[in-house]
Amino acid sequence: MTDLSRRHVLGLLGGLAALGLSPSQAQELAGMTLGPATPFDPEMLAARARALSAAPYAPPPAVSRQWLDLSYDAFRGIWFDTRHTLFRGTPGAVQAEFFVAGLYFPHKIGINAVENGQSREVQFQLRTFDVTDQFPTLPEDGTGFAGFRLLGELEVQDRFQEYVVFQGASYFRAIGRGQAYGLSARGLALNTAADGGEEFPVFRDFWIEAAEPGAPTVTVHALMDSPSVAGAYSFEITKGETTEMTVSARLFPRVDLTTVGVAPGTSMFLFSDINRTRFDDFREAVHDSDGLLILNGAGETIWRPLTNPQAVEVSVFADSSPRGFGLMQRARQTGDYNDLVAQYERRPSLWVEPMGDWGQGAVMLVEIPTDKEINDNIVAFWRPAAPLAAGSEHRFDYRLYWSATSPAEGVVAPVIATRTGTRIFEDGRLFAIDYAPHPALGQDPDRIEARISTSAGEISSQQLQRNPATGGMRLDFTLKGDAPLVELRAELWRGGQRVAEVWLNRWVRP
Numbered sequence: 001m002t003d004l005s006r007r008h009v010l011g012l013l014g015g016l017a018a019l020g021l022s023p024s025q026a027q028e029l030a031g032m033t034l035g036p037a038t039p040f041d042p043e044m045l046a047a048r049a050r051a052l053s054a055a056p057y058a059p060p061p062a063v064s065r066q067w068l069d070l071s072y073d074a075f076r077g078i079w080f081d082t083r084h085t086l087f088r089g090t091p092g093a094v095q096a097e098f099f100v101a102g103l104y105f106p107h108k109i110g111i112n113a114v115e116n117g118q119s120r121e122v123q124f125q126l127r128t129f130d131v132t133d134q135f136p137t138l139p140e141d142g143t144g145f146a147g148f149r150l151l152g153e154l155e156v157q158d159r160f161q162e163y164v165v166f167q168g169a170s171y172f173r174a175i176g177r178g179q180a181y182g183l184s185a186r187g188l189a190l191n192t193a194a195d196g197g198e199e200f201p202v203f204r205d206f207w208i209e210a211a212e213p214g215a216p217t218v219t220v221h222a223l224m225d226s227p228s229v230a231g232a233y234s235f236e237i238t239k240g241e242t243t244e245m246t247v248s249a250r251l252f253p254r255v256d257l258t259t260v261g262v263a264p265g266t267s268m269f270l271f272s273d274i275n276r277t278r279f280d281d282f283r284e285a286v287h288d289s290d291g292l293l294i295l296n297g298a299g300e301t302i303w304r305p306l307t308n309p310q311a312v313e314v315s316v317f318a319d320s321s322p323r324g325f326g327l328m329q330r331a332r333q334t335g336d337y338n339d340l341v342a343q344y345e346r347r348p349s350l351w352v353e354p355m356g357d358w359g360q361g362a363v364m365l366v367e368i369p370t371d372k373e374i375n376d377n378i379v380a381f382w383r384p385a386a387p388l389a390a391g392s393e394h395r396f397d398y399r400l401y402w403s404a405t406s407p408a409e410g411v412v413a414p415v416i417a418t419r420t421g422t423r424i425f426e427d428g429r430l431f432a433i434d435y436a437p438h439p440a441l442g443q444d445p446d447r448i449e450a451r452i453s454t455s456a457g458e459i460s461s462q463q464l465q466r467n468p469a470t471g472g473m474r475l476d477f478t479l480k481g482d483a484p485l486v487e488l489r490a491e492l493w494r495g496g497q498r499v500a501e502v503w504l505n506r507w508v509r510p
Contacts (some may be wrong), residue, residue, distance in 0.1 A: 008012055009476070011494075013154065014027060015374040016443050017346060018500055019238070021506075024394065025171040026091075031123070032086065032128075033123040033125055034113060034120040034122060034123065035120050035121035035123060036120065036385050037117065037120050037426040038116060039117060039118060039119070040114050040118065040119035040207060041117065042221060042232070042234050042321075045207070045232045045234075046221060046232040046250050047223055048232070049223060049224070049232040049250065049252050049299045050226075050230070050233055050252050050266070050292070050393070051223055052223075052230040052282070052291035052397065052506060053229065053230040053253065053391075054069070057200050057226070059107065059202075059205040059386075060107040060109060060187050060202055060225070060383055061106060061107065061108040061144065062106060062107060062108070063101045063102055063105070063107065063116070063142060064138075064143065065141050065154075066101070066138050066139065066142055067101065067102035068102060068103060068106060070476065071101050071103075072103065072137075074103055074134075074136070074262040077132040077135040078129050078130070078131045078132075078324050079130055079131075080097045080098050080130075080483055081121060081128055081130045081310070081429060081499070082097060082105075082127065084096050084111055084128040084475045086098075086148075086208065087113070087210055088264060089137055090159070090210070092210050092211050092212065092213060092215075093152060093211035093212060093213060093214060093215040093216075093262040094110065094147050094150055094152055094208075094210070094215075094218040094506040095148050095149070095150070095151040095160050095163075096149065096150055097148060097151065098148045099145065099146040099147045099148065099167055100144075100145070100146060101144050101145060101146035102143055102144055104168065105146035105147070105168055106280075107204070107321075108143065108144030108145065108146075108207065109144065109145050109146065109147065109202070109204055109205060110145070110204065110205040110206070110207070111148060111205075111206050111208065112205070112206065112207045113144050113209050113212045114208065114210065114221075115209075119207055120360070122145075123283050123336070123410040124143075124144045124145055125140070126140045126143075132152055138274075138382070140354060144362065144409065146167055146168070147165065147166045147167030147168065148165075148166055148208070149164070149166075149167075150163060150164040150218065150220075150237070151163070151206075152239050153177075153458075154239050155177060155178075155239075155479065158222075163239050163243060164237055164239075164243070165181070165296070166203065166206065166220070166222070169182050169186070169201065169202050169398045170186050170187030170188060170201050170224055171185070171199070171201060171266070172185055172186075172187075173185065173402075174237070174400075174402040175348055175402060176239075176240060176241055176242045176338070176348060176402050177239075177241045177404050178346065179346050179348045179402070179404070180346040182267070182288035182329065182344075182346075182347025182348055183265055183266060183268070183289055183327055183347065183350055183378075183451075184265070184266045184267075184328075184376070185263070185264065185265050185400060186262065186264045186265075186340075187201055187203060187224050188201050188224065188226075188229065188231065188244075188251070188262070188264070188268060189260070189379065189381050190226065190228055190229070190260060190261070191259045191405060192255070192259070192261055192264070192364075192366055192381070193304045193312055193366045193379075194259040195261055195491045198199045198224055199227065199228055200226070201225065201226035201228075201229060201231070202223050202224065202226065203222040203223065203233070204223055204224070204225050205222070205223040205315070206220060206221065206222050206223075207220070207222075208220055209431070210220065212241070216238050216239070217236050217237065217238045217336065218237050219234065219237070220237065220238075221233065221234050221235070221238050222233045222235070224232075226435075227254070228253060228257060229248060229251055229253045229254060229255075229257060229260075229388075230251075230255055231250060231252065232247040232249075232250045233247065233248065233249050233250075235247055241403070242403035242404075242463050243400065243401075243403075244399060244401055244402075245399065245400040245402075246351040246355075246397075246398075246399050246498065247263070247396075247397065247398050247400060248395070248397050249262070249395065249396045249397070249398075250283070250393060251388060251393070251394045252393055252395070253388050253389065253394070254385045256388070256389055256390050257387055257388040257390075258387045260384065260388055261364065261379070261381030261383055262381060262384065262396050262398075263352045263354075263381060263382055263385070263396070263398050264380065264381035264383040265326060265327045265350045265352070265379070265380050266376045266378065267289040267306075267327045267350075267378040267379075268287060268288045268289070268296075268370075268373060268375065268376050268377060268378060269287040269289060269290065269306040269307065269340055269367070269377065269378050270286040270287055270308055270370065270372075270373045271285060271286055272284075272286075272287060272305075272310060272359060272392070273285070273417060273418065273419045274419060275307055275308055275420050277360070277421075278308075278495060279384065279423055280347045282338065283337055283338045283339050283453040284336055284337055284338045285331060285337050285344070286328075286337065286339070286342075286344065286373050287306065287329070287344060288344065288347045289327035289328060289329050289347070289378060290304050290305065290328065290329060290330055290331055291303055291305055291306055291314060291327075291328050292304040292306065292325065292363075292365050293325065293326055293327075293328045293351070293406060293409070293501075294322070295319035295322065295325070295326075295408040296317070296319045296322055296323065297319050297320045298361075299323075300387055300498075300502050301408060301409075301411065301412055301503065302317070302502045302504055303414065303415040303503055304317075304365065304503075304504045305415070305418040305503075305505055306379065307367060307506075308369060309367050309368075310370070310479045310508065310510065311404055312366070312367070312368050312381065313366070313367045313506065313508070314367075314408070315364070315506060316363075316367070317364075317365070318361075318362045319360055319361065319362060319363060320361075320372040321354075321357050321359065322354055322363065322382065323362075323408070324352060324353045324354065324406070324407070324408050325350055325351075325380065326349060326350050326351035326352050326380070326401075326406055327349065327378065327380050327381070328351075328405075328406065328414055329348065329349050329351050329404075330344075330349075330414070331344075331345065331417075332345050333345055336384070340391045340480075342373075347505055348403065349402075349404065349406060349447070350401070350402060351406035351407060351408065352382070352398055353397075353399040353400075353401065353407065354382075354396075354397075354398050355398055355399060356397055358383065358384070359385070360385035360386045361382055361384040362382070362383050363380065363381075363382055363383075364379075364380065364382070364383050365378075365379075365380050368381075373402055378489075380420045407424070409434045412440055412441075412499055412500050413435040413436055413437075413438035413440055413441050413473070413492070413499060413500040413501065414435065414436050414438070414500075415433060415434070415435055415501050416435065416436045416470065417432055417433070417507065418431070418432070418434075419431070419432045419434075420507070422434050423470050423478055424476070428460065428461075428463075428478040428480040429478065429479045429480075429495060430461075430475055430478055430489070431434075431476060431479065431505070432463070432474060432475070433474065433475045433476070433503055434472060434473075435474070435475070435488060435492070435500050435501075436470065436471075436472045436476050437470065437471040437472040438499070440500070441472065441492070441499055442494060442499075443466075445464045445465055445473055447487050448473070448493065448494045449492070450475055450490065450491070450493075450494050450497065451490070451492075452475075452477050452489070452491075454479060454486055454488050454489075455483075455486055455487040455488075456481055456482025456485070456486045457479050457480055457482075457483050457486055458479075458480045458481055458485035459475075459478070459479060460477070460480055461477060461478075462475075462477040462478075463477070473481075473492070475492070477490075479507065483509070484508070484509045485507070485509070486506070487504070487505075487506055488505045488506070488507060489503070489504055490502075492502075
């Protein structure tokens with residue numbers, strides 16, 4: 001689309017608005033097709049989810065085989081025509097563009113635009129998409145919407161750019177200012193790493209609210225459904241240096257949910273210094289996240305380095321009334337990766353902050369083997385101790401922070417690197433932990449007590465010293481013994497206070 005034609009369309013929309021037409025009516029005449037207006041509020045969505053849970057499960061409309069059988073290269077040959085962007089040409093603070101269903105996206109989902117308490121269906125039409133001259137002629141009724149992306153003035157005023165995507169099952173992702181897409185979140189995780197196979201709930205309908213000019217926050221609602229549970233979700237999304245989402249999730253199980261994951265995050269970890277020798281790769285590291293951070297109900301800040309295991313590993317961090325957890329990306333320099341294309345140093349961290357008391361349960365970490373960076377192999381979520389009973393409502397409210405750091409960081413010294421290798425002149429395996437400079441550490445390592453424990457074997461050759469390369473401290477020690485699996489814990493104390501994150505690690509013998 002040329003600049004001239006874009007200005008023509010914007011001028012047309014402005015002229016239509018001047019004639020007294022609403023933004024949605026103006027858009028419809030410019031190419032959007034919206035259904036009739038009906039009242040909408042979040043309580044109506046919750047009622048619909050409740051009613052769904054009381055009825056047998058029926059999946060969303062399926063995409064036809066012709067659309068599903070498209071190759072990856074062929075599927076790249078169709079994209080949304082931005083002349084039809086939802087809320088474009090209006091003075092509002094949000095716009096939306098859409099994705100077509102097919103290939104990896106087998107369901108048609110519903111999308112609605114909400115203005116002044118009135119909802120209008122955004123009707124799917126192939127004419128709102130562009131294609132290459134090689135794209136095959138396929139039936140319009142064989143596909144539909146697969147998801148959408150939100151655009152706003154994230155970096156520069158008056159320039160709308162993408163900062164949130166909802167696409168595929170209940171997956172979504174976001175970025176803050178200066179970031180590039182990395183890990184994803186999900187509405188709910190069911191049976192992850194459990195017997196019987198994982199179940200993937202689907203956001204089958206969305207409602208995107210128009211936002212007032214200059215509004216920092218936009219709101220999206222979603223209806224979730226799966227064979228085991230229905231749910232009503234609301235996302236209040238505030239873009240900025242950190243993009244923050246306030247999430248309200250109301251769940252209505254069809255069956256008792258015993259292996260449920262609340263506020264799940266999904267990421268990728270291939271290698272770093274902790275397992276570098278397994279990969280013949282020119283880069284220094286490859287990962288979207290390098291550790292799990294937990295601020296537990298007892299006030300401990302825990303750092304668990306991620307790894308790429310030889311077999312599926314599940315770690316359970318029991319807790320009561322958690323204050324937060326998330327998958328972090330701490331290596332922030334280009335040289336940490338030496339990948340000028342992927343730019344892993346720009347990938348966001350994702351911090352989950354519960355709102356209210358989530359009671360007893362555990363933060364779960366699932367690590368899955370992978371040999372390729374295209375595979376998401378890391379999942380973290382909260383699992384309530386008690387099953388979510390069928391036929392009742394369960395509510396979880398929380399905030400998500402898509403950011404470079406989390407709100408929990410800064411109180412004590414953070415762990416910035418973990419390395420391990422076989423000792424050369426004695427038996428055992430050496431572990432080296434680097435901590436960033438922090439006032440709590442002080443300047444004298446002799447005044448710090450290192451407390452290291454192991455579930456098996458013996459700890460020896462313990463040493464804490466200043467690291468001139470980082471300005472912080474390095475703790476190293478040797479693990480001796482032949483146990484196949486060892487759980488390690490390291491703490492730094494000074495003056496009766498913990499002065500660094502609690503380092504936890506699982507060592508599995510190859």
